[in-house]
Amino acid sequence: GQNIDQPTEMTATEGAIVQINCTYQTSGFNGLFWYQQHAGEAPTFLSYNVLDGLEEKGRFSSFLSRSKGYSYLLLKELQMKDSASYLCAVRDDSNYQLIWGAGTKLIIKP
């Protein structure tokens, strides 16, 4: 079956680094997305990986290993405004639609 797994909740300290993992089992693969969603707001696009390796974008980086069905989102120099849910989604190349994880709620403490 199709499945995306990510931790339900994580806590980290302001200024620190946190890694949010996402594992997936899908019938096909055509890219993995990370979105950020602040409470009560719309999800916004963070990153896209289709090839193995690390994509860096400022304080945020995303890693993909297709052979392991694994991705992570790395957030550095954490700020209070990074408190949000982080959604992992995989595009299935059989129907070109996204399969979504339930999201990881990240709590940042001072």
Place this chain on the structure above:
Amino acid sequence: DVKVTQSSRYLVKRTGEKVFLECVQDMDHENMFWYRQDPGLGLRLIYFSYDVKMKEKGDIPEGYSVSREKKERFSLILESASTNQTSMYLCASSLTGGNEKLFFGSGTQLSVL
């Protein structure tokens, strides 16, 4: 700046009512989507459209229909609202080609009593 606008932020309806959720995007995107978001679950696709007057069922289309008469507008219709349709409804749009990242509206929190 890219914008997807949903007509209502909060909506309260009674069981059996016909409900219309409207979504408009100003980016000339071909693709539009309706998702629902429930606690503890990933986003679930209800319907999507790749072009005007075109619609495709997503994973959970039962109890819903859609309309896309103009490129910029995609409407979700609950023919006869039920309590299990209480949810956050998110509209999104994307361009065809590239990574086709989604741009989301702010959502409509629908409560069916």
